[in-house]
Amino acid sequence: MNLTETPDFVTWPETHYVFVEKTGSIPTIAPLTWQELHRYLPQLEVSVTGFLSLYKMNPQVYRAGAAVAAEPAHLPGGLRYERFPGGRYARFSLTGPHADLPRATRRVSEIVMEGKLKPTGGYHIERYVNYRNTPEDRPLTEILFPVV
Secondary structure, three states: OEEOOOOEEEEEOOEEEEEEEEEOOHHHHHHHHHHHHHHHHHHOOOOEEEEEEEEEEOOEEEEEEEEEOOOOOOOOOOOEEEEEOOEEEEEEEEEOOHHHHHHHHHHHHHHHHHOOOOEOOOOEEEEEOOOOOOOOOOOEEEEEEEEO
16 A cells, blocks of 8 residues: 555645535445435536545544535535535545555554544545546545644
8 A cells, every 4th residue: 555654734725515425334335425426416517626525434424525616506416515614634645546545544543643643523535636537556545634
């Protein structure tokens, strides 16, 4: 697994975000949540600027979503919208298949706790940097944990 284990610290900007949200075991619900999101995206009337998931571990809440250029006037199907406030995050990078994400996220959680970082309890972010047209073994995913 090709994971950076030393975080850099970033301020995530306020983001227009459309998403599908599900609760339950994240490894089980994540693929279903993405399938539902992609079913509705072609009907969205604003430009997609990137893809990211927001999630919490306790209770397990998972949002598959897209950053968009502006607040949509109309939301198709089961899509929801919010203006995600952003904040300060410890950022780690994973280069490799999305199948490595559960293991990478566990390792990042360990690093955050070992490093005496103070998580805020907000949403964690997975930003899929090169989501489209990327060989399966080369995607770049940023894993961001909210910290004080």
